[in-house]
Amino acid sequence: MFDIRTANLGDGGEGQAAEVDVIKQVQSYLADRDITAISASEPDGVDALRRALAESAESRILVLYDPARIAVARGLVLNCPPSASLAVWKQQAGTLLSAYRLHRQRVIFASISAIELDPQLFQTALMQRLAMLGAPTHAMLRLSVPAWKAWQAIVACQAVAFDRVALSLDGELEAASLPLPFSFPTDPDTALSEFRIAEAGLTKAQAQLGELQSEIDEQRKTFDAERSLLYRQLAEVQQELREQFLAAAAHHDSLVRIRQEQESASAPIETPPAQPRSHEEDATSRPHATISGWKSNPFQEIKRTLTGLSRAER
Structure with missing residues (x-):
């Protein structure tokens, strides 16, 4: 019975989409056969391999993976530095190989990029390794290979070439894989043109x-x-x-002042009440009053004045 499980061993853009196509075609090709296929494209790949080994003591396990150069090239597509991509690849590849060393007879590796290049050769090699009888029920179609740019290929090759651990892991994976040819072309002229x-x-x-x-x-x-x-x-x-505000304020003050002056001018003048006077005040003031009246009747005024003085002496 076919089972498809996944692991993470580098990913990237169009390359990851092509890897999904490979998985689907392998699933169709291995339908109704007692083999478990694990793809190197998800984070739980090592756990999936361990579970598959624990669930059955006889079933074969096909692990689809990417070589180190492909992992670095895919990282470059995602603007990931080669050192970072290679560090992740080495860690996960080492863990997968540790599980493989304990179950060499059951675990088979296959390069996804090699399957993309020649699906029919992959079918033949897998049948020979597993001693499958009869022709496959579904033929795999040739897949479109991710077009890595020339400069990405050169950088990826150089990054792996100067890493001894990556070279060792890559070689061990290749030795445990199906014998499928794989080319990773590097063209300096094309790379220079791209630059x-x-x-x-x-x-x-x-x-x-x-x-x-x-x-x-x-x-x-x-x-x-x-x-x-x-x-x-x-x-x-x-x-x-x-x-304008200051002018309006001054004009308002002027109007208020004019209104107050008008109100003061139109108010009636109050006359204070007359105070009673004493005899001395009346006597002293009368000569003045009578003198003013001499012109009308001087003899009467003289008489009235003398009478008033006589009364005052008494």
Whole structure:
């Protein structure tokens, strides 16, 4: 019975999509056969291998994996540094090989990239390894191989070539794998052409960035000038409003003062009540009063004055 399980041994973009296609075709090819297939594309690959080994003591296990160079190339597609991709690959490859060393007769490795290159050869090699009888019920189709860029291939090869641990693990995996040819072409001329194209694109992008920056600077200058003008106009409006407010306040005070003066002028004058006077005040004031009346009857006034003085002596 076929079972498909997964592990994580490097991933990346279109390469991972192609790996999923390989898994599906292997699943179809191995339908109704007593073999467990584990794909190196998910985090629980080692655990899946251990579970498969524990569940059955006789079933064969096919582990699909990527060589170190492919893992690094896929990492470059995702902008992952070669050292980081290679470190993850070495850790997980070492763990898988540790489980393989305890079950050499049951575990078979197969390079996903090699299967992509020649699915029919993979079918033949797997049948020979497992001593399968009869033709397969489903033929595998040739798959599209991920088109790694030349510079990515060169960088990946160089990264693995200078890592002794990666070389050792890669060689052990290849020895435990089905004998499938695999090529990872590296073309320096193509890589140089890719770098020139990238450099030209970078130069163009820098020129566009410079133009954009100039445009931003011009817009900023315009904005600063408009802002300064707006601030000046706002200050002028504030000054004008202040002057109008002060003039209105002065006019209001003037109106209030005029209204108070008008109210004071139109109010009636109150005469204080007359006070009673003594005889001395009446005697001293009478000569003045009578003198003013001499012109009308002087003899009577003289007589009235003498009479008043006589009474005062008594």
